[in-house]
Amino acid sequence: MATKHAKEMAALKEHLGKHQLKLTRQREMILSAFLQQEHITAEAMYHQMAKADPHLGLATIYRTLNLFCDAGIAQARHFGSQTKYDNVSHKGHHDHLICTGCEKIVEFENEEIERLQEEVATRNGFTIKTHRLELYGLCSRCRH
Amino acid sequence: MATKHAKEMAALKEHLGKHQLKLTRQREMILSAFLQQEHITAEAMYHQMAKADPHLGLATIYRTLNLFCDAGIAQARHFGSQTKYDNVSHKGHHDHLICTGCEKIVEFENEEIERLQEEVATRNGFTIKTHRLELYGLCSRCRH
DNA sequence: TATTATTTTGAGATAGCTTATCAATTTCAA
């Protein structure tokens, strides 16, 4: 179990070391649980982990998930009023095609688009950390 | 002044008509002020408009900007904990480069990306109506 | 134009999510 997420654990430890932070039981627990998710909210994480440790505080979940973001293990995404923390290692990055008729969501990847994004960023002096691309429209079924 | 934003005014009136809503002094004022912005938060709008009408309520600003979204005049975008309302008519397509350091926003257009988006959509049987592309990272100044 | 049903407004209360506070506890280097 611990060896399963060795890569992320190493990334976390490296980040902790560089910033004079400490490895705690909570951080290990949360990392282990988080890596089994694709994307999850802090609140959902809180309820899920309450079974394993009823005294784990919500603030600690938030602090730790934000820590994971800093360490490059997670990525925060804002949906409406909520923040979802994506497991970066789980999949390569994917964008979304969203049908405004039936709300179906199709995930896709396109290397050429990613490359062009980098190009745009460079031209403007930016270094991209993350991005978000959503295409809204009608799927074949809803168009009729 | 009123004729300047005739197109958006027409779009608003059409939406109001279809939904049994009414055209009010506040909606006209807010539309006029909003169309002079590229993108703005409700809070900023509130302070700005306080000069013209000190009694205009914040709730009305929110309600009206959301109304504009429904009418297709504005588009809401979540950045951190805040929501920014984009003026859709300001430019045809404008995507965003967003600095996570200083919150600077650079707009850009890239026809090649747009073309590839269409391609992806077509391949998945979708017809795109709108899209949203945001690149998050650090601008040259914040990188140091 | 006057009437009237319906919608909208303004001000503050409320809700939902996230962060700040701080004493007690834990970590880890010496």
Place this chain on the structure above:
DNA sequence: TTGAAATTGATAAGCTATCTCAAAATAATA
């Protein structure tokens, strides 16, 4: 093992956005 420094947990506080409701404004109708 010790002790400085970081972390935790519980809860208060902060922020943004929405809801409530009496009063006001709008627009359809007479």
